[in-house]
Amino acid sequence: MRFLMVEDNADLAASVQERLSLDGHAVDWADSLAAAADCLAAATYDLILLDIMLPDGDGRDFLARHRAARHDTPVIVMTARSEVSDRVTVLDTGADDYITKPFDFAELEARCRAVLRRKGGSAANLRSFGGVVFDPLAATIHFDGISRELRNRELRLLEILISAPGRIFAKSQLYDRLFSYAEDVSDNAIEVYVGRLRKKLDGSGARIETVRGVGYRITE
Incomplete structure (x- = not known):
């Protein structure tokens, strides 16, 4: 599967790319909303990993525009904010799931699998x-x-x-x-x-x- 990761922390992005590539996924990295828009214009993705605080804007605004354009690519929001209100906001905006930073890579992998299963209309692995x-x-x-x-x-x-x-x-x-x-x-x-x-x-x-x-x- 091909993922787009929108994250301005280069070290975190490199670590996530390396871990997910071990599972056979192809991961493109965008360090800004503008770069993410360019990637989405040029390729089709199975999943988007989206940070909230980015150099050129708020990931939630990007998510809202993405859903308003009727794009159904699953989105997992990666956020350092752990308040219930913040999690509710990203889910109501159109996120399929969220994960709180810092996170364990095994949990991220599991959430990716779960979201992709739901996208495929299945609740089971088999x-x-x-x-x-x-x-x-x-x-x-x-x-x-x-x-x-x-x-x-x-x-x-x-x-x-x-x-x-x-x-x-x-x-x-x-x-x-x-x-x-x-x-x-x-x-x-x-x-x-x-x-x-x-x-x-x-x-x-x-x-x-x-x-x-x-x-x-x-x-x-």
Whole structure:
């Protein structure tokens, strides 16, 4: 999944980027509201991590404008304010969740997972498709008594495809969802990860189809 982190503390931003990248997420960093607006104009994000006090404005105003424009990207507000009234305000403004600074990275990861599950219409970690039981938390797939582990990019690619079975994802869309601006990836990176994931799904009722000249989709 691709995240946008809007945070002016460079050390915190670097730490969050490093931690989330270990889970296979691509994280772009914006240190101001203006930079965040530029990122949103250029890419599509699965989740936004939003600080409140930024050099060029208030994150709550940014959130209000984002929701007024009918953007439904999930937003987790990161705030040092712990008063109930502050938390109520950000939730009423349109935040999907909040986390109080300083926070434990494990809690941030768990909140990201919970918000993304709700966005996908699921309250549980396990997902099933084509006889395959997919556990993104354990990074495994199970079918016909077989259990296989997924590496980070394989995991995130399967999450994208299985979120909309039958939908064709263009190669450019997959690049956009899997890699951040800072990453230098080869032109055939998507083909490599699709090939690896196909091998993991081999023997199951789910398969990844190539739609020539268009992209990829997962089918039963």
